[in-house]
Amino acid sequence: MPAPSSLAAWKSLQQRRRTHLPRSLRERFAADPGRAARMQASACGITLDYSKNLLDDDELVLLLRLADEADLASRIRAMFGGERINTTEVRAVLHVALRCPPGAHWPVGDLDVAAEVHAVRARMRTFCLQVRGGDWRGHGGERITDVVNIGIGGSDLGPAMVCEALADHAGDGPRVHFVSNVDGVHIGDVTRRCDPRSTLFVVASKTFTTQETLANAHAARAWLVGALGDEAAVARHFVAVSTNAAAVRDFGIDTANMFGFWDWVGGRFSLWSAIGLPIALALGPDRFDELLAGAHAMDEHFRTAPPAANLPVLMALLAIWNVNFLDAASQLVAPYHQRLHRLPAYLQQLDMESNGKSVRRDGTPVDCRTSPILWGEQGINGQHAYFQLVHQGTQLVPVDFIGVLDPGREDEALHRIAFANLVAQAEALMRGKTAAEAEAEMRAAGVPEERIAALLPHRVFSGDRPSNVVLLERLDPFTLGALVAAYEHRTFVQGVIWDVNSFDQWGVELGKQLAARVLAELDPHAAAPSADAHDASTRGLIERYRARPR
Numbered sequence: 001m002p003a004p005s006s007l008a009a010w011k012s013l014q015q016r017r018r019t020h021l022p023r024s025l026r027e028r029f030a031a032d033p034g035r036a037a038r039m040q041a042s043a044c045g046i047t048l049d050y051s052k053n054l055l056d057d058d059e060l061v062l063l064l065r066l067a068d069e070a071d072l073a074s075r076i077r078a079m080f081g082g083e084r085i086n087t088t089e090v091r092a093v094l095h096v097a098l099r100c101p102p103g104a105h106w107p108v109g110d111l112d113v114a115a116e117v118h119a120v121r122a123r124m125r126t127f128c129l130q131v132r133g134g135d136w137r138g139h140g141g142e143r144i145t146d147v148v149n150i151g152i153g154g155s156d157l158g159p160a161m162v163c164e165a166l167a168d169h170a171g172d173g174p175r176v177h178f179v180s181n182v183d184g185v186h187i188g189d190v191t192r193r194c195d196p197r198s199t200l201f202v203v204a205s206k207t208f209t210t211q212e213t214l215a216n217a218h219a220a221r222a223w224l225v226g227a228l229g230d231e232a233a234v235a236r237h238f239v240a241v242s243t244n245a246a247a248v249r250d251f252g253i254d255t256a257n258m259f260g261f262w263d264w265v266g267g268r269f270s271l272w273s274a275i276g277l278p279i280a281l282a283l284g285p286d287r288f289d290e291l292l293a294g295a296h297a298m299d300e301h302f303r304t305a306p307p308a309a310n311l312p313v314l315m316a317l318l319a320i321w322n323v324n325f326l327d328a329a330s331q332l333v334a335p336y337h338q339r340l341h342r343l344p345a346y347l348q349q350l351d352m353e354s355n356g357k358s359v360r361r362d363g364t365p366v367d368c369r370t371s372p373i374l375w376g377e378q379g380i381n382g383q384h385a386y387f388q389l390v391h392q393g394t395q396l397v398p399v400d401f402i403g404v405l406d407p408g409r410e411d412e413a414l415h416r417i418a419f420a421n422l423v424a425q426a427e428a429l430m431r432g433k434t435a436a437e438a439e440a441e442m443r444a445a446g447v448p449e450e451r452i453a454a455l456l457p458h459r460v461f462s463g464d465r466p467s468n469v470v471l472l473e474r475l476d477p478f479t480l481g482a483l484v485a486a487y488e489h490r491t492f493v494q495g496v497i498w499d500v501n502s503f504d505q506w507g508v509e510l511g512k513q514l515a516a517r518v519l520a521e522l523d524p525h526a527a528a529p530s531a532d533a534h535d536a537s538t539r540g541l542i543e544r545y546r547a548r549p550r
């Protein structure tokens, strides 16, 4: 595959950017009454309105051509067909197979991947029904009231985000807690709220070697055994989710209580696998199936819809336009729904661990910007914190506004306020405020004439700040599944255009290696690091910790 910037469509986009003096978005809307209706795509209960982006049909045609020149169609076929597209780890990338419907087959070589997926899903269903129905009980016979998922990264962010997003669908399931941080506070806060007699721990780790997860799992086991006074209690209070049966056994969890998955499921794409066990426990297996069905529906849309009407493809191409041609270094995600509060954190791993790369698949340096910095939180809070920069700062920050039409069980009047703010923010970013408008506004407000000129530059908004509006009909398992799958595919398409391997994460390894060494050196009873072991700053920090008052 040639470097992205050597593709003809890339060059045409650059050329267009240099030579074409675009009109303001206000003018474009005024001159083109069909713009809003045309610049929309819908699938699986989700509508993407991308009309407030700084592009016109001509750029869109070139972006679609770019996808074609990058051979997107065959790369999609390769992923769905189980080819080993994660070349550095020589693995297939088949999270899409995890959501295939009951009765489906997914042949990869001699194997029917779907059969394995469905076998694990059936075990998860039985277990969840046992726990939720009170048939799986604690060591002393108590019903399970609390589930604590211990995991980090992909073994935490997806299930935690989904459990929060769909909390209204939990029925009478157990309370589910998530522990990821290894600082002692996180596990301490959760165990203080739980009764060991009725608490079930899910130790979730693809590798079962992650330091933070194993340390927290050991702490949890010590807490449980200390309280119940019997090592045998572990059998009724600990289950594991992993690909590493040997390490699960070494930890002391019977592999009969382990739910497996496979090396072709990347951590950040794993919430659909047994890593979703806390979701199925919290919401029940039927709701988990609906989540998978929504993701599968989006997979089908992604696989079959023409690129110009393909929601994830459009989302990716718009991001490419903003990042590579308009020079946006970040992407703000602003969900206007409290329950989607953890979505930006989830998307951070999805996007930045996947595409935060600076070499192409063949190992040569990339010649363009890759993943932007994805950030954000619930939109209303963001408005009162960092939206100032988004409106008037010196950087272009494209926004994904995510809204939900149905207020669900909440007060419609309050829901309407939140929705009004979403609409208004997108409009304000697009329109801006001209000098004439700002002046008129100040006069109407009675600002003294002599102050108007001085205030004017502060009160003008440039506008032309791009955003997408991603509208969900409702926040239910199906639609959330579809939304998350759409973002997964967006990430994949961006990786295809940038020609990076979106499925490895070597960049997290160095810190892990150094942490193991530093941990040993922090022990005040161990020998101090030698003078040449670290740079002076690192050595100073280690010495400071060793010398701290105890």
Ligand SMILES: O=P(O)(O)OC[C@H]1O[C@](O)(CO)[C@@H](O)[C@@H]1O
Pocket: 152, 153, 154, 155, 204, 205, 206, 207, 208, 209, 210, 213, 267, 268, 353, 505, 508
């Ligand atoms: O599930 P595991 O193996 O504990 O890994 C947790 C996370 O750690 C990472 O490897 C990054 O450190 C992620 O990719 C992964 O989701």
